[in-house]
Amino acid sequence: MLPNKVTIWKLRNNNPxxxxxxxxxxxxxxxxxxxxxxxxxxxxxxxxxxxxxxxREDIENNSVIWNDFNNRLIELIKERFNVDSMRVKKLLSQxxxxxxxxxxxxxxxxxxxxLGYIKLKNLLLKF
Amino acid sequence: MQNKxxxxxxxxxxxxxxxxxxxxxxxxxxxxxxxxxxxxxIDKPLIEGKFEHLGPIMDAFYIYSNILxxxxxxxYESKLIDIKADDLHIHNIVLKSSKPNVKPLILNIGNxxxxxxxxxxxxxxxxxxxxxxxxxxxxxxPKKERYGFSNKFNFFNFxxxxxxxxxxxxxxxxxxxxxxDHSEYKEKNELLNSK
Numbered sequence: 001m002l003p004n005k006v007t008i009w010k011l012r013n014n015n016p017x018x019x020x021x022x023x024x025x026x027x028x029x030x031x032x033x034x035x036x037x038x039x040x041x042x043x044x045x046x047x048x049x050x051x052x053x054x055x056r057e058d059i060e061n062n063s064v065i066w067n068d069f070n071n072r073l074i075e076l077i078k079e080r081f082n083v084d085s086m087r088v089k090k091l092l093s094q095x096x097x098x099x100x101x102x103x104x105x106x107x108x109x110x111x112x113x114x115l116g117y118i119k120l121k122n123l124l125l126k127f
Numbered sequence: 128m129q130n131k132x133x134x135x136x137x138x139x140x141x142x143x144x145x146x147x148x149x150x151x152x153x154x155x156x157x158x159x160x161x162x163x164x165x166x167x168x169i170d171k172p173l174i175e176g177k178f179e180h181l182g183p184i185m186d187a188f189y190i191y192s193n194i195l196x197x198x199x200x201x202x203y204e205s206k207l208i209d210i211k212a213d214d215l216h217i218h219n220i221v222l223k224s225s226k227p228n229v230k231p232l233i234l235n236i237g238n239x240x241x242x243x244x245x246x247x248x249x250x251x252x253x254x255x256x257x258x259x260x261x262x263x264x265x266x267x268x269p270k271k272e273r274y275g276f277s278n279k280f281n282f283f284n285f286x287x288x289x290x291x292x293x294x295x296x297x298x299x300x301x302x303x304x305x306x307x308d309h310s311e312y313k314e315k316n317e318l319l320n321s322k
Contacts, residue, residue: 050243051239053239054237054238054239056237057216057237057239098215103198106238106242107196109239109242110192110242110245110246112246113252115252115253119249123193126197
């Protein structure tokens with residue numbers, strides 16, 4: 001379905017938050033392929049995602065990992081997303097983005113099983 | 128001799144003890160009749176119970192995690208287990224014993240342990256070595272949405288609009304019977320012909 005990285009890069013442009021947004025009408029097969037990649041990546045990165053979630057439980061003593069992740073994420077958003085959009089501004093706001101990031105990480109951490117991609121797809125469809 | 132299977136995820140381990148269903152010619156290492164289960168969480172008291180408790184507890188965790196993700200008020204209450212969020216990061220679990228005069232077990236877990244527990248339950252659900260009747264255990268995926276888009280097609284939804292349109296056409300056309308008098312039309316025609 002996704003023969004090479006270029007195809008994935010092109011599909012990323014379907015994201016309306018990106019600077020390079022192009023509405024190509026993503027196909028169902030492509031949507032499912034992206035979901036599977038996301039689920040596989042979550043499984044691979046689970047130890048890191050778990051550490052991030054754990055760091056928020058005791059932020060006073062364990063803030064380094066969360067701050068590093070948050071700073072890098074904000075850097076990437078500023079670099080690649082349309083910062084004039086209200087939704088992107090919300091993602092950049094330190095006070096508002098905490099809950100969004102936390103729930104995104106929690107969603108990914110719950111979809112790491114062999115059939116995790118089905119769970120992720122259903123969660124996205126209900127969103 | 129009972130079989131034991133363990134499902135591990137980081138700080139959590141779920142152990143299932145049971146027997147194969149020999150009447151179905153199952154393998155020796157299969158578990159179809161669960162006699163006991165144990166959920167071990169590092170630095171927390173052991174949680175254990177019989178098969179009939181496993182389903183409701185798994186349901187509770189799945190439903191609670193879904194509520195948590197969907198931005199609703201995260202609270203789940205049942206006869207056996209209550210789960211509510213202290214804040215975004217800590218969840219308060221109250222396990223009520225089915226035996227009389229036994230105090231409920233109270234646990235506080237974070238998001239990391241919550242995801243470990245749910246991943247252990249996922250491993251159990253997906254294991255080919257443990258067979259649990261689907262009626263007894265509901266997954267966090269509603270049946271309607273289990274197969275995603277492919278299940279979106281509903282025959283009832285497909286046939287109903289055309290059925291309603293046909294009915295409304297019949298209803299409208301039948302109203303013309305009251306306005307149309309065949310004998311009057313015949314007389315008019317005869318008059319025109321005679322002229």
